[in-house]
Amino acid sequence: MANKVLFINGSPNKSGNTVALAKTLLRGTEYETLNLTDYKVYSYGQSFADDQFGEVLARMKAAQAIVIGSPVYWHNICGSVRDLLDRFYGPVEQGELSGRKLFFLFQGAAPEKWMLEAGEYTMKRFAALYGMNYAGMATDQKQAQELAKNIL
Numbered sequence: 813m814a815n816k817v818l819f820i821n822g823s824p825n826k827s828g829n830t831v832a833l834a835k836t837l838l839r840g841t842e843y844e845t846l847n848l849t850d851y852k853v854y855s856y857g858q859s860f861a862d863d864q865f866g867e868v869l870a871r872m873k874a875a876q877a878i879v880i881g882s883p884v885y886w887h888n889i890c891g892s893v894r895d896l897l898d899r900f901y902g903p904v905e906q907g908e909l910s911g912r913k914l915f916f917l918f919q920g921a922a923p924e925k926w927m928l929e930a931g932e933y934t935m936k937r938f939a940a941l942y943g944m945n946y947a948g949m950a951t952d953q954k955q956a957q958e959l960a961k962n963i964l
Contacts, residue, residue: 816842816844817963819843822881830882883918883920908943913947
């Protein structure tokens with residue numbers, strides 16, 4: 813496993829608030845960004861020749877720490893991140909990402925507490941199922957600065 817950090821941006825905005833949180837979390841750390849909107853990761857159950865889930869998964873497997881960022885859309889994790897998580901069912905075995913840290917960035921204009929709790933619950937379960945160590949969630953700059961202390 814390489815000693816690197818992968819930021820998976822679920823937002824279609826490549827310079828928005830989700831990216832700003834990632835920059836705070838990862839300040840001083842070398843990392844690569846994967847913008848999910850640049851990849852064709854189809855919904856669970858679909859099968860198309862140009863699907864790129866395997867490429868995204870390979871980059872996740874090569875990382876030591878994974879940061880997944882999502883805006884709050886319709887009271888929940890955005891669709892591109894949800895599709896990515898759903899696609900793990902079947903092709904990825906339980907524990908397959910063991911030893912990696914997983915950080916979650918989740919922000920929106922005015923999310924309610926239950927929305928944030930639901931998003932974090934999903935990410936904690938995802939991390940546990942695939943063997944990752946859940947390192948926490950940041951919803952604002954201050955929380956991102958605190959999480960940054962544990963990035964590697």
